[in-house]
Amino acid sequence: MTVSGALAFGPYPVDPPVVLAPMAGITNVAFRQLCREHGAGLYVCEMVTTRALVERNPKTLRMIAFAEGERPRSLQLYGVDPVITRKAVEMIVDEGLADHIDLNFGCPVPKVTRKGGGSALPWRRRLFERIVRGAVEAAAPAGVPVTIKMRKGIDDEHLTYAEAGLIAQDAGVAAVALHGRTAAQRYSGTADWDAIADLKARLDVPVLGNGDIWEADDALRMVAHTGVDGVVVGRGCLGRPWLFADLAAAFAGRPERVMPALGEVAATMRRHAELLVAAFGSERDGCTDFRKHVAWYLKGFPVGAELRRALAMVSTLTELDDLLSRLDPAEPFPAHTLGQPRGRTNSPGKVALPDGWLATRDDDSVPEGAELPDSGG
Incomplete structure (x- = not known):
């Protein structure tokens, strides 16, 4: 199967159409360079918080270091306050800190969701819209593309992905990535590729799929099943940076796969x-x-x-x-491990949310103490 390499974020082609998901404590400059040595794609740095960036937290500034020649430089922001998010994007643009900005609306970690951030935020659709639109407007003068990454919703009773995708598209994002799990699922069970297909059918901007891509052939299956324009790879590359070589071969229609001794x-x-x-x-x-x-x-x-x-x-x-x-x-590569989950797995659970979060969808006020003062998992 050969897939067209037509995916681009603004002026930046993403070929093959593969994005390394930001992972706390993992996707630092060293890991990104290692992955790039094995295959092409777009590699996103660890998530940083908007407040910590604006306040120039030393740890956060170290986390947004990029290797010489690393282009495009891709940075993921987490924020809950539209004003601070806009300031963070303005800082990135004014100081030339990155070439592409991704906004995190997918993190299911309790310390994030209980502040109304990450995968909890799209439920408050007006607040979500203010954050995304403000970021896009602040990035536009420099031609910096803004994308978003999100989950299906808080839980099966509070799904947000379809409406959030349309809001983000209307706000001017360059692409939308969807992890086919709810926040309540965390990293348990299987990803819902049907939801990813549904989102792809609704949007005109590029849609990327995330969830359960353990091998390159899983990426091809996701594209065939959902019609997505690209894939986002997270846990599947842990201890396997050569997966990006497999993905490049797969999207080029070549059969070879890396099985290192x-x-x-x-x-x-x-x-x-x-x-x-x-x-x-x-x-x-x-x-x-x-x-x-x-x-x-x-x-x-x-x-x-x-x-x-x-x-x-x-x-x-x-x-x-x-x-x-x-x-x-x-010692030959253990072929029996192919297709097996890697990294963290956990049980589903109730999502920690701010008091009264689910009572209304149109409250665009920022929860008290929502902005995290530092970055890192």
Whole structure:
């Protein structure tokens, strides 16, 4: 199956039509560079909060670092206050901090939804419209495209995706991405690709689908099922940055897929750690951040518990080199893990919301204390 590479966000073509979803603590400059070394697409940095950006929180400013040559520079904002969101976008435009802005209306984390943010926000349609329209207007003078990412709704009784998509389109967004789960589902169950198809049928702007893309062939199936213009990949690439090579091949109609032996995986792990050390400016900090990735890289490989544990406690690149040298480089890729979920999985649950949030859809007031003062998961 060959898919046209016609997707673009404003002046920026996205070819293949693949977007790396922002993931807290994961999609930093090092991981994005590693993924780009394996395949093309658009790679979004970790979500940052509008208030923290406007107030120049040092951690937030570090999080929006981009590698030299990284284009387009894609930044995701989380905000609940239309005024602060507009100021954040104006700052990005005035200081040339990014080439593309994505607005987060999909986060299901309680600390976000209980403030009325993330996947809770589209329920308040007037507030949602003010945020999106203000961001688009602030970005327009510089030609910076604004997109949104959202979920189906709060829960099955409070779906928002169809109306929110139309509101965003009318406000002038360049594209809309939909994760086919509600906030109440969190990361449980299966993604509703029928909802993604429904949204695609309703909108004229490009629609991207997100949810349960574990392999490149899943992306092709989603396109065939929903008609979407592109896909958003999150947990499927954890410990597998070469998935982007598979996606590029799949969208070009080529059959090859990357199945690295353990020696090649070890080399990728070393490269990831090296990039993290450079990004953090500290060998210890970079190696400490790398630890969370070890289990994902080694998923399905017959590596003993003691060696796994040691790798997940590394503090220096020399220590990492020594431990990686103990792996069997000829061990073939564990094909039985293909198609399996990766990263966090959890049970569905009640969504934390501000008091009285569901009572009205047309209240556009900003919940008290809604704006988070710092960024990061």
